[in-house]
Structure formats: C-alpha cells, structure tokens
Amino acid sequence: MLLNQFLLLAAALFCIGVYGVLTRRNGVLVLMSVELILNAVNINLVAFGAFHDNVLGDVFAVFVIAVAAAEVGVGLAMVLLMYRNRKSIDFTEVDMMKG
Amino acid sequence: MTLALTLAQLGEPLTRGEFDVPENIAFAIIAGVMLFCALKMVTTANVVHAALYLVIVLAGVAALFILLGSDFVGATQILVYIGAIIVLFLFGIMLTKARLGDDETVKSEQRTMGAAVAMLLLVVMGFALIDGFRNDEIQFGAPDRIEYVPTEVDAADLPTPVREALDIGEDEGLVTISEARVRALDIELQRRVPGAELFGNNKEIADSIFSQYIVPFEAVSVLLLAALIGAIVVARKE
Numbered sequence: 001m002l003l004n005q006f007l008l009l010a011a012a013l014f015c016i017g018v019y020g021v022l023t024r025r026n027g028v029l030v031l032m033s034v035e036l037i038l039n040a041v042n043i044n045l046v047a048f049g050a051f052h053d054n055v056l057g058d059v060f061a062v063f064v065i066a067v068a069a070a071e072v073g074v075g076l077a078m079v080l081l082m083y084r085n086r087k088s089i090d091f092t093e094v095d096m097m098k099g
Numbered sequence: 100m101t102l103a104l105t106l107a108q109l110g111e112p113l114t115r116g117e118f119d120v121p122e123n124i125a126f127a128i129i130a131g132v133m134l135f136c137a138l139k140m141v142t143t144a145n146v147v148h149a150a151l152y153l154v155i156v157l158a159g160v161a162a163l164f165i166l167l168g169s170d171f172v173g174a175t176q177i178l179v180y181i182g183a184i185i186v187l188f189l190f191g192i193m194l195t196k197a198r199l200g201d202d203e204t205v206k207s208e209q210r211t212m213g214a215a216v217a218m219l220l221l222v223v224m225g226f227a228l229i230d231g232f233r234n235d236e237i238q239f240g241a242p243d244r245i246e247y248v249p250t251e252v253d254a255a256d257l258p259t260p261v262r263e264a265l266d267i268g269e270d271e272g273l274v275t276i277s278e279a280r281v282r283a284l285d286i287e288l289q290r291r292v293p294g295a296e297l298f299g300n301n302k303e304i305a306d307s308i309f310s311q312y313i314v315p316f317e318a319v320s321v322l323l324l325a326a327l328i329g330a331i332v333v334a335r336k337e
Contacts, residue, residue, distance in 0.1 A: 002234065004232050007232060015220045016137045016217065017141075019217035022213035023141070028146060029146060029149055032140065046163075046167050046172055047167060047237070051235065051238075055303040059304055059308055061169070065172075065176065069184060074326050074330050076191040077330035077331075078333055080195065089195045
C-alpha cells in the first residue's frame with residue numbers, strides 16, 4: 001500500500017477536526033474535535049512506523065493515546081466547572097479575559 | 100568468473116509490497132466511512148449523535164492500525180478511546196444538559212471562515228504530502244535479506260558450475276566449503292532469507308517501552324496521576 005494514502009487520509013481528518021474546533025460552540029464537541037486531530041496524528045505515527053519498519057511509531061502512538069486520555073479528563077472537568085458557574089458550555093460566551 | 104546464484108528461491112515471490120488488492124479495498128471502505136462520519140460529527144446538531152459518529156471514526160482508526168500491522172496499538176485504541184474516552188464524553192454531555200437537537204450549536208457566522216481555513220490547510224498539506232512521498236510503498240514485515248550459505252551444504256543443492264569449480268561430486272552428501280575457498284574461487288554463494296512476518300511487533304514494542312523509553316513511560320504515569328487529581332480538584336463542589 002502507498003504511504004500517501006494513509007497520510008492524506010490523516011490530513012483530511014486533521015482538517016475536519018480543525019473545522020470542528022473553529023465552528024462548534026458546545027465545549028464537549030470542541031473536545032471531541034481535538035480528539036479527531038490527535039487521532040489523525042496517531043495514524044501518521046503508525047504509518048511512518050510501518051514505512052520505516054520501526055516500532056518507535058507504535059510506541060509514540062501509545063504515548064499520544066495516554067496523553068489524550070489525560071487531556072480529555074482535565075478538559076471535561078473544566079467544561080463541567082464552566083457549566084456549574086455559568087449554566088452554559090458555549091465557548092463563545094467565555095470572554096472574561098478579552099481585553 | 101562470477102557466479103551469482105541463489106539457493107532456495109524457487110516458488111517464493113521476491114517482491115513484497117506489490118499492489119495488494121484486498122488491503123486496498125479494505126482501506127477504501129474504512130477511509131470512506133471515516134471521512135463521512137467525521138464530517139457528520141462536526142456538522143450534526145445533535146450532541147449525542149456526534150459522540151456516536153466519533154465512535155465510528157475511532158473504530159476506523161483502530162482498523163487502520165490493524166491494517167498497518169500494529170495490532171497492539173489498535174487494541175489500545177479500542178480499549179482507551181471507545182471503552183473509556185467516549186464514555187467520559189457521554190457523561191460530560193449528560194451532566195452539562197446540552198440542548199439536544201439544537202441548531203445553535205453550530206456557529207453559522209464562523210462556518211465559512213472555518214471551512215476556508217480547513218480547506219486551505221488541506222490543500223497545503225495535501226500538496227506537501229503528494230510532493231514529498233509521491234510513490235513510497237509501505238513494505239509490510241521485514242524485507243527479504245541476502246546472506247551467505249552456511250559452509251556445510253548438501254552437494255545436490257549446488258548447481259553444476261559451482262560443483263565443477265569446487266571439484267565436488269553430485270552425490271557426496273553434506274560437503275564443507277570453507278568461506279576462504281569460496282572467496283578464492285570468486286564464487287558468490289547467496290541465499291534469500293524471508294523477512295519477518297507482518298504481525299508480531301508486540302515484543303519489540305514492549306522491549307522499547309520498558310528499556311529505551313522507560314523514563315517517558317514513567318512520566319506518562321505521573322501525568323495520568325496528575326490529570327486524575329487535577330480533574331477531581333477542578334470538578335468537585337466546594
């Protein structure tokens with residue numbers, strides 16, 4: 001199989017994730033789009049690992065999965081805190097630090 | 100006189116990574132489903148539906164990992180993402196009482212801008228990838244390698260010119276050829292050794308994580324502990 005088919009698919013998923021981060025209001029959906037971006041990166045890592053016949057891609061993909069799990073935990077806790085304080089998880093309303 | 104000969108090459112197809120039809124069909128199906136579900140995920144108004152579309156995308160990523168021969172990462176993907184993170188997302192959706200079926204979850208004024216940015220990014224990355232890795236093939240498993248035959252070979256396996264050059268009869272059974280003599284006669288005795296199988300890099304992954312990358316591994320465990328404590332501290336009621 002061509003290396004490029006995996007890389008282009010990952011690039012497309014990455015861009016879809018960027019679109020989701022930019023356009024969604026719901027905080028949980030923004031976190032989901034971030035997960036999409038991280039998964040696109042993981043596809044790249046594993047594809048390059050297979051391309052170079054090397055396990056380092058797999059090892060780093062496992063590390064990225066662990067870091068993504070930690071990120072979702074903290075991110076959702078922050079979204080819950082925001083909901084409790086403001087009764088809304090609309091990210092466009094979070095502009096307290098806007099100058 | 101140079102006799103480049105290969106033993107034990109009969110039948111074995113030499114080139115790996117030729118156009119693999121079944122794998123490419125599987126890839127096309129998985130990629131199509133993933134792209135469709137990812138697009139639905141970022142555009143649907145229903146938050147729970149978005150989480151379920153994300154499940155399909157994550158399962159597709161796990162299928163791609165298995166297609167690439169990384170079964171361990173694929174299993175980890177299913178366990179961690181579909182087993183844990185999606186449940187966390189669904190809990191987050193339920194606890195925040197997100198308005199279900201609400202069109203206002205999509206910022207219409209930023210939709211064109213977001214689409215433009217994403218398309219620009221896709222065009223730039225796509226051009227760079229096509230330019231950089233035009234026809235690079237992924238070779239599954241280790242490639243075949245060439246090695247010298249052992250010094251003790253069956254005389255019947257040797258081709259006639261080599262036997263004549265080395266002065267060996269055909270029915271002598273196992274004969275010992277010193278490497279020095281092979282080199283002196285300028286005969287290249289080669290054998291093609293098939294490479295490693297596709298599946299089975301779990302041992303190498305374990306070796307790598309628990310020896311070379313033990314410090315990042317421990318750092319990740321500390322990070323998970325810190326994230327756990329941080330999430331509790333942030334989300335608990337005063």
